[in-house]
Amino acid sequence: xxxxxxxxxxxxxxxxxxxxxxxxxxxxxxxxxxxxxxxxxxxxxxxxxxxxxxxxxxxxxxxxxxxxxxxxxxxxxxxxxxxxxxxxxxxxxxxxxxxxxxxxxxxxxxxxxxxxxxxxxxxxxxxxxxxxxxxxxxxxxxxxxxxxxxxxxxxxxxxxxxxxxxxxxxxxxxxxxxxxxxxxxxxxxxxxxxxxxxxxxxxxxxxxxxxxxxxxxxxxxxxxxxxxxxxxxxxxxxxxxxxxxxxxxxxxxxxxxxxxxxxxxxxxxxxxxxxxxxxxxxxx
Numbered sequence: 001x002x003x004x005x006x007x008x009x010x011x012x013x014x015x016x017x018x019x020x021x022x023x024x025x026x027x028x029x030x031x032x033x034x035x036x037x038x039x040x041x042x043x044x045x046x047x048x049x050x051x052x053x054x055x056x057x058x059x060x061x062x063x064x065x066x067x068x069x070x071x072x073x074x075x076x077x078x079x080x081x082x083x084x085x086x087x088x089x090x091x092x093x094x095x096x097x098x099x100x101x102x103x104x105x106x107x108x109x110x111x112x113x114x115x116x117x118x119x120x121x122x123x124x125x126x127x128x129x130x131x132x133x134x135x136x137x138x139x140x141x142x143x144x145x146x147x148x149x150x151x152x153x154x155x156x157x158x159x160x161x162x163x164x165x166x167x168x169x170x171x172x173x174x175x176x177x178x179x180x181x182x183x184x185x186x187x188x189x190x191x192x193x194x195x196x197x198x199x200x201x202x203x204x205x206x207x208x209x210x211x212x213x214x215x216x217x218x219x220x221x222x223x224x225x226x227x228x229x230x231x232x233x234x235x236x237x238x239x240x241x242x243x244x245x246x247x248x249x250x251x252x253x254x255x256x257x258x259x260x261x262x263x264x265x266x267x268x269x270x271x272x273x274x275x276x277x278x279x280x281x282x283x284x
Contacts, residue, residue, distance in 0.1 A: 002230045005034045009226075010048060010234035014241025017052040018200070018249055020139055020179030020261045021268070025128045028173050029272065032125075032281055039284075042119045043214045044226055044234070050211035051235035052242035056200050059246045063201065071097030092153040099155055099198075103164025104205045110168050111210060122172045125283045129272035131174030136265030139179055142186035143258045152194040159188050160198075167202060174269075177203055182258070192253040200246070 012030050016023040024045050031040045057064065070093035076086035087094060111118070121127070166184035170177035178199050185195025218228075226234070275281045 002036075002226060003233055005036060006226055006230035006234040007237055008034065009040055009044075010051070010237030011241055013045075013048045013234065013238040014052055014055075015245060017049065017238070017242055018178050018245050020176050020182055020258060021265055022132065022170075022174050022176035022179065023049070023052070024170075024173035025132060025176075025268075028123055028125065028128055029268075039123060040226065042123070043218055044231055046207075046210045046214040047218070047231050048235045048238045049207050050215070051237070051239035053204060053207040053211070054239050055243035055246060056204060059243060060197075060201060063197075064204075067093045067097050067100075067201075070094050095157075096152065096155070096198075096201075099157065099160035100202055100205065102157060103160045103167065103202045106161075106164045106168040107171065107206045108209065111171055111206070114171065118171055120284075123284070125272060125276055125281055127172065128174040129269045129276065131172055132265045132269030132272070135169075135175050135179060135183070136262045136269065139183045139186075139258055139265075140262035142183045143192075143262075146186040147189040148186075148191050150188070150190045150194065152190070152198050155190070155194075155198060159185075159190075160202075162188065163195075163198065164202065167199070167206065177207075179261075179265075192258070193250065196250065196253055 009027055009030060012026050013023050016026045027040050027045050027048075031038055070087055070091055073085060073087040074089050074091070074094045089095070089098075114122075163181050163184045166180040167177055169175045169180045178196065181199030181202060182192070182195045185198060186192070190198070272281070276283055
């Protein structure tokens with residue numbers, strides 16, 4: 001059943017990573033209902049996220065290539081061909097590159113020092129249920145009250161740091177990386193596509209860093225709920241499904257609100273609270 005469960009979890013990871021409903025919460029919950037009835041664990045979650053983040057790299061490859069090119073050109077000498085031309089640091093793409101770097105700092109610091117909590121306390125289903133509901137409501141309020149006028153080129157360093165702080169909260173299953181960054185972006189007045197685009201780009205360093213860190217540290221340690229082969233299969237599945245979900249979401253949010261996701265989060269969190277209260281599920 002290991003490979004079948006891994007495929008199911010890969011599907012869930014791919015389906016939920018980019019929607020503002022928390023993939024880590026869904027993996028945590030789904031694990032309880034599979035035949036093995038076990039938590040896939042933080043390591044499995046971080047590694048499978050490499051698959052979905054690879055989908056981000058491919059989907060936004062033109063944006064990423066442009067930002068990287070412009071960012072390095074700020075250090076050019078201003079002579080030679082077009083590729084050597086120096087670009088002012090106020091250029092939107094240069095600023096966006098710095099924003100991604102600065103916005104990544106909070107989650108790196110807290111993620112490193114809070115590893116014990118991430119692997120244990122934060123994975124309590126009681127906490128997951130409450131967070132799903134609370135942050136779902138906050139997302140709904142942000143989406144409703146936002147002025148919806150600012151684009152990604154309008155982003156300031158202050159805004160980038162605030163959204164980076166919001167991404168840090170996604171270390172708690174149930175918050176949602178995309179949900180937290182979109183919520184912060186909407187409160188700051190950015191359009192849904194702008195908030196989503198920056199959130200996806202911002203996640204690249206953090207997710208790849210976390211996934212590769214967990215992958216390296218998994219070698220030589222006892223295997224968790226799933227072995228290397230099962231985890232690899234789940235990661236590949238997550239990549240394929242995740243790419244399709246990004247394409248869907250970017251089209252969806254151009255004209256539609258986050259309300260369906262808000263309602264879903266509240267219903268899922270409420271159902272989880274009932275199951276925990278009845279003793280059907282164990283919190284840890």
